[in-house]
Amino acid sequence: MALFRRKRGTTETMKKGAKLITVANPQSPVSEQFRTVRTNINFMAVDHDIKTMAFTSANISEGKSTVTANVAITYAQSGLKTLLIDGDLRRPTLHSTFNVRNNRGLTTVLTSEAKEINLEDVVEESGVENLSILTSGPIPPNPAELIGSHRMRTFIDLVKAHYDLVIIDLAPVLEVSDTQELASHLDGIVLVVRQGKTQKPAIKRAVDMLTFAKVRILGYVMNDVSSENAGYGYGYGYGYGYGYGETNKKKGFLSRFKK
Numbered sequence: 235m236a237l238f239r240r241k242r243g244t245t246e247t248m249k250k251g252a253k254l255i256t257v258a259n260p261q262s263p264v265s266e267q268f269r270t271v272r273t274n275i276n277f278m279a280v281d282h283d284i285k286t287m288a289f290t291s292a293n294i295s296e297g298k299s300t301v302t303a304n305v306a307i308t309y310a311q312s313g314l315k316t317l318l319i320d321g322d323l324r325r326p327t328l329h330s331t332f333n334v335r336n337n338r339g340l341t342t343v344l345t346s347e348a349k350e351i352n353l354e355d356v357v358e359e360s361g362v363e364n365l366s367i368l369t370s371g372p373i374p375p376n377p378a379e380l381i382g383s384h385r386m387r388t389f390i391d392l393v394k395a396h397y398d399l400v401i402i403d404l405a406p407v408l409e410v411s412d413t414q415e416l417a418s419h420l421d422g423i424v425l426v427v428r429q430g431k432t433q434k435p436a437i438k439r440a441v442d443m444l445t446f447a448k449v450r451i452l453g454y455v456m457n458d459v460s461s462e463n464a465g466y467g468y469g470y471g472y473g474y475g476y477g478y479g480e481t482n483k484k485k486g487f488l489s490r491f492k493k
């Protein structure tokens with residue numbers, strides 16, 4: 235009998251931040267793949283304007299924060315005034331990624347008594363042109379309840395009037411139930427899956443839960459694609475399935491994952 239639970243996930247990005255290859259080397263093939271992810275998301279916006287979107291995954295440590303930050307940067311680099319929010323209140327990373335203090339942030343907004351929220355008090359410049367960031371703020375004992383709260387939804391409605399695009403890094407669907415609640419209020423979500431790690435039943439369950447909550451799934455980013463598949467050693471890849479139907483096809487998106 236195992237007395238200790240196996241350590242799950244890694245805290246590397248929480249401590250050191252996500253790797254911003256789109257800033258460090260915008261011309262690299264990996265940065266180009268992030269731009270392709272942006273293009274594919276934009277295809278989904280043809281009939282339906284996307285102003286608010288989140289990235290999530292089935293489980294922890296599948297690459298959400300890394301993918302979210304880099305995709306947000308490619309949007310900012312394309313000229314859109316973008317706000318990136320750290321909505322993963324259990325495993326926040328944004329302050330480490332952009333090397334800013336986290337003594338105030340999203341939780342400050344959500345727990346404040348004030349009726350009016352002064353965005354300038356909480357939103358910071360990221361150092362990347364057109365990209366503002368809102369870090370998690372101090373972590374409260376009830377993080378999930380805050381994300382699913384009415385105040386969070388009101389806040390999103392407020393900020394979206396000030397930006398071309400609001401992107402949120404959300405906790406994994408199978409770990410935190412409030413992810414679905416907020417996601418259904420957004421224009422769409424992108425599911426990050428990690429090749430060789432995320433298991434098919436987990437993806438299916440995550441998709442089922444999101445679909446049940448009437449969340450619009452914009453697509454999937456397949457992270458950590460091995461070099462023989464993607465052609466690039468470092469291996470960000472993307473595999474875009476379009477919504478639930480694709481995942482049901484025998485040879486569709488799910489066939490690329492572990493049973």
Ligand SMILES: Nc1ncnc2c1ncn2[C@@H]1O[C@H](COP(=O)(O)OP(=O)(O)OP(=O)(O)O)[C@@H](O)[C@H]1O
Nearest residue numbers: 246247294295296297298299300325457458469470
């Ligand atoms: N494509 C990749 N290649 C190599 N390492 C990667 C890749 N994507 C993510 N990682 C590493 O995997 C770890 C988890 O990544 P990240 O923090 O972005 O995932 P996450 O889904 O946000 O995790 P959490 O559930 O903790 O929020 C980090 O150490 C990150 O550097």
Ligand SMILES: [Mg+2]
Nearest residue numbers: 298299322327
């Ligand atoms: Mg994360």
